[in-house]
Each structure stands twice: as C-alpha cells, then as structure tokens.
Amino acid sequence: MIIYDWPTGPYPARVRIALAEKALQSRVRFVSVNLWKGEHKTPSFLAKNYSGTLPVLQLDDGTLIAECTAITEYLDALDGPPTLTGLTARDKGLIHMMSKRAELELLDAISVYFHHATPGLGPEVEIYQNPEWGFRQRDKALRGMRYFDSVLKAQPFVAGEVFSMADITVIGGLIFAGLVDLPVPADCEALQAWYAGMQERPSVKNRVTMSQPAEACV
C-alpha cells in the first residue's frame, strides 16, 4: 500500500497513528506531497483525491481511499487487534459520533482558522481567504477544547473506556492547535492530562519519523 501524505501534517498524523496502533507500518510505503508547495492542489493530485486533501491511501490494486475516517475504517477491517472503530453497534456509533464531533468542533475548525485567518500555506496556495470566518472557527475550536475537557473529566478516553479513532481525531486537533499557537486553556486540566498521556504513546511520539527514510520527503 502507498500513503500519500506530508509527514508533519495534522490529518496525515491521524492515519500514521492508526497505522502504528494497528502495527501495519511495514505494509505501507510513504510518498510525500508537499503541502507548502501546494502539490495537493495540482491536477495530478486532484485526480487521486477530488477534494485535494491529504492523506490518501492507495491499495495494491490501485484503489484510492481518501478521508481519514475512511482510511481508518479500511485499516481497522484488516486482520488484527486493537480495534479502533468499535466492535459492537453501540461502540461503533459512539466512536464515529465523537470522531466526527472532534472534526467539526476542533480539527476542522482549526484548519479553517489556519487557512483563512493566518498566512496558512502562503499566498500561492491560499488563493482565497475569509478571515472573519477563520476567526469564528478559531473561537469555535477553543469552545471545542472546553467541551472535550468536560468529556475527559468523566471518562478516560474520548469515546469511553478504551482508546479509539475518536482519540486519534482529537490528537489531530491538538497537533494542529500546536502548529497554529492555539494552546489548550490552562483550566482544561482533564484535556491536558489526557493529551500528555497520548503524547507518550509510541504511535503518537514517532509519527513524523515513521516514514524515514522517505522516498521523496521534499
């Protein structure tokens, strides 16, 4: 399998963490797509993923799977524990809900802030910006941090008692928050303690170097 991604990207991190949690790294070859040069917006990449986002998984038969949740579903349905997307109907529902909520209220909101209310990937890539919308999304993400703090006050992981895809999505959000200097508020102690624990996981700690030596880390 091939993963098209960029080693330090927050969305690529979600799939890199899932791969490591599933111990599937050795079955994947990484190909870098340089976000800072806008390579994800070129016609040749858009032919791989209409939405122009990273990461994209390419199966050995050429099938292309974009979107982190979809890639995680694919990887999780391959053989072997742990399960990241749930085994029972209830767990599947809760994990998908919390992962989607982490996108809406945190990760995607920070992404919009980055691309619309900061220089983002630079003037050649950010050809349209809507700063007012970007700042609204920043504020939404800060509220989202408080929401996830309240969740983690009541349970050890984002979707309940076990580590799941939902934790990975919140980790992606906090990785992005770090890149745009949007710190977790000091009083969000449960979220901070949870994140400190997450950063100790090998899957999280080693995600950027996972692909070294990468074939085209431009």
Next chain:
Amino acid sequence: MIIYDWPTGPYPARVRIALAEKALQSRVRFVSVNLWKGEHKTPSFLAKNYSGTLPVLQLDDGTLIAECTAITEYLDALDGPPTLTGLTARDKGLIHMMSKRAELELLDAISVYFHHATPGLGPEVEIYQNPEWGFRQRDKALRGMRYFDSVLKAQPFVAGEVFSMADITVIGGLIFAGLVDLPVPADCEALQAWYAGMQERPSVKNRVTMSQPAEACV
C-alpha cells in the same frame, strides 16, 4: 429507540432512509425538534447533542448518538441485511470516503449556503451569517454535482456496484438542493438519472411520512 429529528430536514432524511432500507422503522419512535423555532439550539437540546444538529438517536439505555454517519453505523451493525456501510475493508473504505466526500462537496456546502447566504431558518435562528462564505459554498456544491455526475457516468451507485450509505448522503444533498432551489445542471445527465431512480425507492419516497402519526410534529 427514539429519533429526535424534523421530518423534512435533509440530514434527518439520511437516517430515515437508512432506517427504511434496514426495515427498522417499527423499532423507532420519532420526536420532533422544530428547526424553524430553533429548538435544536436550546440548552436542553444542546445537552443531547453538543453540536446542536439533527438527527439524534437515543437508545433504550439512554445513550445518545448524533451525526448521521455514526447513527448509520449503529443501525447497520444491528442484525439483518442489507449492508449500508460495507462488509469488506475495501468496501468500508470506499463507502466512508464517498459519503464524507458527499458531505464536504455537496450536502454540507449547501447547508452553509442556506444558513449564510439565504434567510435560512430566519433571523431569530441565524444569529450570525457570512454571505460571502455562503455563496462560495453554493458554487462548491455546484461543482460537487458535476463531480458526482462524473462518478455516476462510470458506475451505477456512488460508491460502486451496490446501494450504500454514500448514495444516501448524496440523496440528502440533492434534497437540500431542492429546498434551496439549486437545481442539478441540465447536462448532469447521469446524476439526474440516478436521482430519478433513487426517488422511486420506498425508503426515499416515504421518508417524510414515516413518522406519522408523530407524537409532536409541531
């Protein structure tokens, strides 16, 4: 089980169609949340779903599951065919990718257009609007229609050879497009032909009346 929704809503439609495809209607009781009165933004509803969106599924043990994809995952993991979210790893990946793409490029884009560049749900509900962003999203949705037209030129259903959650998400998008008078371009013949077929499905045709007599269709 209880479904909190609004009978004519495009997102509620996704879960109503999934319920009917799975023949699970009789196991659900519908409770109306009046979008036009902003009941989905009240503190009591936000306690059920932090994001303030419909629909929400409540299980008999009180567990609350929001987000259409999550609810569909839950329903699909209950017993019985047909499968809406895929059986193999590849199918799961492709269905989740195409469903997410249908949100990003069509349904969610039209939703933003509706809430930001039209009167939406009215001045008491739409307390902040960003028309410029709304019109951008309208144009994105029109491009999305052309993309799904190209997909459906090559295969009978959105994620391949069988009906799936991805079809339901595109149906939700075109239901919303109809509500905001954003017709499918005339030259999108494959998308139009596919949608005509979808509208003949009982799950799609009868979705609004599914909950009659509803207990609180305000």
